[in-house]
Amino acid sequence: MKIATRFWVSLIFSLPMLAEMILKPLFGWMLPGGEWTMLALTTVVMLISARPFLQSAWASFKKHHSNMDTLVAIGTATAYFYSIYAMISGQPVFFESATFVTTFVLLGQVFEERMRNNASNAVEKLxxxxxxxxxxxxxxxxxxxxxxxxxxxxxxxxxxxxxxxxxxxxxxxxxxxxxxxxxxxxxxxxxxxxxxxxxxxxxxxxxxxxxxxxxxEDTMLAQIVEMVKKAQNSHAPIQNLTDKISDIFVPIVLILAIVTFLVWYVFIGATVANALIFAVSVVVIACPCALGLATPTALMVGTGRGAKMGILIKNGEVLEEVNDVKTVVFDKTGTITVGKPEVTDVIGDTDQVLSLAAALEESSEHPLATAIMNEAADKAITAEAATNFEAIRGEGVKATVAGKSVMVGNDKLIGRVSMTKELETKAHQLQNEAKTVVYVAADDQIIGLIAIQDTPKETSKAAIAELKAKGLETVMLTGDNERVAKAIADQVGIDKVIADVLPGDKADHVKQLQADGKVAFVGDGINDAPALSTADVGIAMGSGTDIAIESGGIVLVKNDLRDVAKALELSRKTFNRIKLNLFWAFIYNVLGIPVAAGIFYFIGMTLSPELAGLAMAFSSLSVVTSSVLLNKAKIGTKTIA
Incomplete structure (x- = not known):
């Protein structure tokens, strides 16, 4: 049965008893049938509205555990069965406590459900x-x-x-x-x-x-919806602590309730009914529903808001890791730069250099190879067939073209072939201009250079500046030449450059950086996948390869590097809201239990079971409201030039 239905049943059958509570002191009006009518009304509430609480508590008890429903079940069942005993023995009854506690607990759950549904609207809208x-x-x-x-x-x-x-x-x-x-x-x-x-x-x-x-299911929208659903149903590691505390907290509360009863009945001399009211109030006020809602509601709202911003947070673990990130590492090509390199200069015999390079790069999908093929096509240069093709790890490729042994690759090829001083000087000049130099060699002699440039994205400089303003160290990790990498880094303001990195070694460099604190890695390519998985927080660009997106814990749909700072800020604010919710949930229980136990009875401050139930419901509601307010938190409002 739906929570809302259970609430309305409980409310309708509680109203006659509420009417008696209000009208009896004023006009002496009582329910027709008196206590027997109250018994009938309460029994309906217990069988329909409170039954799921009792079933959940019993299921947990059989597994030697306790949960939030345990306290509600014990509180309402105690009030109900004691009132039956009291009615038979001619003592005061408090059936209304069982019905009102059930009503107020369900009222809180109705509000919670409604707010949670509102929080997940981002998925439904998508x-x-x-x-x-x-x-x-x-x-x-x-x-x-x-x-x-x-x-x-x-x-x-x-x-x-x-x-x-x-x-x-x-x-x-x-x-x-x-x-x-x-x-x-x-x-x-x-x-x-x-x-x-x-x-x-x-x-x-x-x-x-x-x-x-x-x-x-393969479309971007379908993948976004699936990611957000998984994130909203995931658990942050801090939730495990909450679950453990709840498991210990419930038995402690039951012990406190028993002690409260004994103190009032044995030592203070209160009646059984009054002592039991205090004990039941302790059980009800201590129900840690707010504690259980603290993490999932904040997680749901935070990930939902991220989806609206084009920032997909895959799970709760990411939120916790982001909180301690000290360093943000960036891949260069396609992440800091546009990712569409173009040939700017060809040194040597243009037709020969481009023809040989295109022959070897024809089967490659690397962005630099694509730039060479595009340049050859624009100049209507036809590449001859290459045979005996061989990849040289971390250096380039080698093959036979028209009877010549041809090599195309980076400056590490220089150790294998000879090069004139003039070409060496020109190569350094091009690299200092932030251009990547591809060397073309034929029969162990470098015959030409191809300069390729991939310019930084318009947003890269602002994105790096914003991260540095937050006190984060920025690092560029790239397989490109050190001169080129440093030239790009200087343009966008990167703190540290690690260049000439082999594709398979990026993850190792991330591990080394982790020795100084938690690391976030931002990348988009297939070769970035190991680093994205190794980093404490992997941030994949939405335009990247499927494997990169799969490896990242956060995906930036808009491919805007400024969203890195927004993603980190949103994650931190979501995690901080979880901690704030947990704090208030604990404080509520700490402050509420002494009042419910009657410690302040002698100064006129008491808390009946029904009021304890109402307070507990509003406690849960306040935690959900706190989480929903995440939608109003300012994210990335500062613009840094």
């Missing part, structure tokens, strides 16, 4: 963004098909104002696209042939066709 159908090219004609029938490779037409059905690449046409619902970026993005599009975003101005590359 799901509702999906297009329902699309115009798909079938048998030479565009026909409208439901989303479930779209396949990878289908050509889809999108008109102005329509939603893009799935992820893909534009084949023909240009347009501006509103991607704010997925990336959080308010400005429309101009797209043309060759650019990628995201499913569920909205086409603004032009008509275009695109080829579907990801459908169903």
């Amino acid at each position: 799901v509702n963004l999906q297009a329902k159908d699309a115009e798909v090219l079938r048998d030479g004609k565009y026909v409208k098909l439901p989303l479930s029938e779209i396949q990878v490779g289908d050509v889809i037409r999108v008109k102005p104002g329509q939603k893009i059905a799935v992820d893909g690449t534009i084949a023909d046409g240009t347009s501006t696209i509103d991607e704010s619902m997925v990336t959080g970026e308010s400005m429309p993005v101009t797209k043309q042939a060759g650019d990628s599009v995201i499913g569920s975003t909205i086409n603004n101005t032009g008509t275009f066709t695109f080829e579907a590359s990801k459908v169903g």
Whole structure:
């Protein structure tokens, strides 16, 4: 039965007893049937509304554990069964305590459920963004098909104002696209042939066709929804401490309740009914519901807000790790830089150098290889076939082209071949200009240089400055030449550069940095995956490879480096809110128990079981409210030039 239904049943059957409590002192009005009517009303509440508490408590008891429901079950059951005994023996009853405690506990849970549903609206809104159908090219004609029938490779037409059905690449046409619902970026993005599009975003101005590359559960929106769901259902490690405390706390409370009863009945001489009221109040006020809500509600709100900002936090563990991060390490290509390197200079015989380089780089997917192939294509240079292909780890590639032994790679090749002083000087000059130099050798002699430049993103400098303003050390970890790496680092303000790193060694360098404190690593490539997994916090760019996104604990959907600081700040504020919630939950119990036990009775301060139940409900509500206020916390409001 739903919590809301149980609450309404409890409320309706409690109201007659509430009416008697108010009207009896004023007008002497009593319920028809007196205590027998109260017994009937309370029995309905116990069987329908309080029953799940009793079942949960019994299930935990059989496993030799106790939980939050244990205290509610014991409190209500004690009040109910004692009142039956008291009614038979002619003593005062307090059936209303059992019904009111149940009502107030359920009232708190109704509010909690409503606030938790509101907190998870980010996921529901994302799901509702999906297009329902699309115009798909079938048998030479565009026909409208439901989303479930779209396949990878289908050509889809999108008109102005329509939603893009799935992820893909534009084949023909240009347009501006509103991607704010997925990336959080308010400005429309101009797209043309060759650019990628995201499913569920909205086409603004032009008509275009695109080829579907990801459908169903593989689309970015589906992956975002799945990540957010997993994060909201995950546990931060601090939750384990909470669970252990709850397990110990409940038996302690029961012991305190027994001691309270004995002190009032044996030593102070109170009646059994009064002593029992104090004991039941202790049990009810101490119910650590707020303690159990402290972590999951904050986690749900924090991850939900992150999703709206284009920051996907995968689990609660990330939040805790972020809190102590001292160093942020960045990959260079595609992370700090645009990731689309272009050839700027060719030193030597242009046709020969590009022809030989293109012959060896034809099968490579490395961004530098792509830049060389593009330059050769632009100059209409045809590459000859390469044979005896061999990769030289960390240096480059080697093959035979037109009977010549050709090598293409970085400056580590220099130890294998000879180079003129003139080319060496030119190479250093290009590297000092933040250009990556590719060396081309034929028959053990370097015959030319290809300079390639990948410029920093417009946001990189501001992003690094913001992290440094927060007291974090910034490091660039790259396989590029040290001169090039330092030139880029100087442009964006990076503190430390670790260059000439082999692809498989990035994780080892991250481990070395971890000796001085926790490390966050930001990357996007396949070779970044080990470092993303090794770092205390892995932050993957949303435009990166699938394996990089899988390895990261945080994913930046917008590919904006400034979101690194926002992600760290949001994670820290979420974790700090968890700690604040736990603090107030503990303080509430510490302060509430002495009052409920009657320690301040002699100055007129007491707490009946029903008021204890109301206070406990509002305690839980205050924790949920505290978590929801995370939506109002300022994140990344400072702009640093």
